[in-house]
Structures are given as structure tokens and as C-alpha cells.
Amino acid sequence: xxxxxxxxxxxxxxxxxxxxxxxxxxxxxxxxxxxxxxxxxxxxxxxxxxxxxxxxxxxxxxxxxxxxxxxxxxxxxxxxxxxxxxxxxxxxxxxxxxxxxxxxxxxxxxxxxxxxxxxxxxxxxxxxxxxxxxxxxxxxxxxxxxxxxxxxxxxxxxxxxxxxxxxxxxxxxxxxxxxxxxxxxxxxxxxxxxxxxxxxxxxxxxx
Numbered sequence: 001x002x003x004x005x006x007x008x009x010x011x012x013x014x015x016x017x018x019x020x021x022x023x024x025x026x027x028x029x030x031x032x033x034x035x036x037x038x039x040x041x042x043x044x045x046x047x048x049x050x051x052x053x054x055x056x057x058x059x060x061x062x063x064x065x066x067x068x069x070x071x072x073x074x075x076x077x078x079x080x081x082x083x084x085x086x087x088x089x090x091x092x093x094x095x096x097x098x099x100x101x102x103x104x105x106x107x108x109x110x111x112x113x114x115x116x117x118x119x120x121x122x123x124x125x126x127x128x129x130x131x132x133x134x135x136x137x138x139x140x141x142x143x144x145x146x147x148x149x150x151x152x153x154x155x156x157x158x159x160x161x162x163x164x165x166x167x168x169x170x171x172x173x174x175x176x177x178x179x180x181x182x183x184x185x186x187x188x189x190x191x192x193x194x195x196x197x198x199x200x201x202x203x204x205x206x207x
Contacts, residue, residue, distance in 0.1 A: 038150045039066030045075035045110075045147040051136035052129045057089065058139040059128040060146040065090060070117040070153020072100075074129060075140035077108045084133020088113035091126035102132065110149075117153045 041063055050058030072088050085102035092098065100114040113129070127146055131137045141147040 035071070035151050035154065038069045038152055039064070040149040041145070041147070043141050043143075043145045043147040045140035046142045047140065048077075048138045049141040049144050049146060050129075050139050052086065052131040052139055053136050054084075054132055054134055057128040057130040058146065059126055060141070060144075060148075061126055063125045063127045063146075063148065065092075065115075065118065065122040065125050065127075066150050067119060067121040068117060068152055069115060069150035071112040071114055071151040072127070073110050073112045073149040073151060074146055075109060076106065076111045076129070077138040077140070078133075078135060080133055080135035080137075083107070084131050084135060084137060086111070086113065086129060086131045086137055088115050089128040089130050090115055090122075091128070092122050093124050112151065114153075 041060075049060075052058045072090075074088070076083075076086065078084065082104075083106050085104045086106065087102045088100045090098040098116045098118075100116065103111060103113055127148060129137070129139050129146065139146055
């Protein structure tokens, strides 16, 4: 009987450790601080869609600016050394223009260009890449559209956004999953915990 009791205690201890591990992993993930993506136009950087030079920007029409965006990441290349200063320009509906600071000393690849953060989403915007140099800056995207990913202006953790965590989890993904992203994640975690508990209870009864 003492051996059976020890076996039960061990089984329940394993279940407790598993659940504690799940909880700890979840809390650590929520507390991780980083500059998070607010959205993307889902356009891959497959080809050069234009060359930006002084006075001749490269633009994409009818884009969407996600709320809270402080940077737009775009793949850029140039043969100039050093690379010419570049910046992002966003034309809002109604004629208002948002201009970010020029970025200097950037290197070939994905470059994050600052833009003035907006509290609300804007649709139908014109996204442009401007350059001060006379040597061309290659702007990448696909089918004539700039590939753009948007990020928050500063690092943050998920703790400050628990109310909108469901929306943030599916940002930049296909619309088919929508607001179900968070419930599905929680359901899978609970299912794993339930399976572990059932296994322990079954083993306990078998003894």
C-alpha cells in the first residue's frame, strides 16, 4: 500500500510540474519585451519595383497603415557608398502627409524607416520611399507594389495589451483565422493539460 501511495504522489507531482511549466512558459512569453509587428501588406520582396533617387520617390497606392505603427520595414539596396539617406512618406486620405526622419548609414537588406505613429488605422494611403541621393536606391516588392511590414515605435511586452491580445496574435496572417487565434491557442493549452490530467488519473486508478 505504501508503494501505491508513493506511485500516486509521483504521478500527481509530474502533472503539477507539467502544469507549472505551461504556466511559466506562458508568463515568460507575455513578459518578453521586443518591438512587435503591427501588420504587413503581405507583399513579398521578390523583385525590384522601382528606384528611388532625389526628387523621384517610389510609391505604392491604396495601402493600409495599421494603428500604432512607428516603423515600416522595406527591403532596400544600392551601389552607393555610403548609402544615401532614405525615409518613408505616407500620404493619408484627405491630403495629410506623414514624413519620417531620414535614415543614414543603412545596409543592404530590410531597413526600418520611422514614421509618425497614428492612434487609428488608415486605409487607402500612399506609401513612398524617398531618397536624397543621386545614385538609385532599389526598392523591393512584387507586382509593382512595395513589400512593407509595420512595427510599433518602441519595445513592449504583451502585459500591456491583454485586452487586444487576440487581435494582435493574428495580425499579418490570413483573414480565415481572424479573431479565433487567441481562443484556439488557449484551447490547445487546456487540451494538453486535460490529456495530461486524464493520463495521470487513469494510471492512478490502474494502481
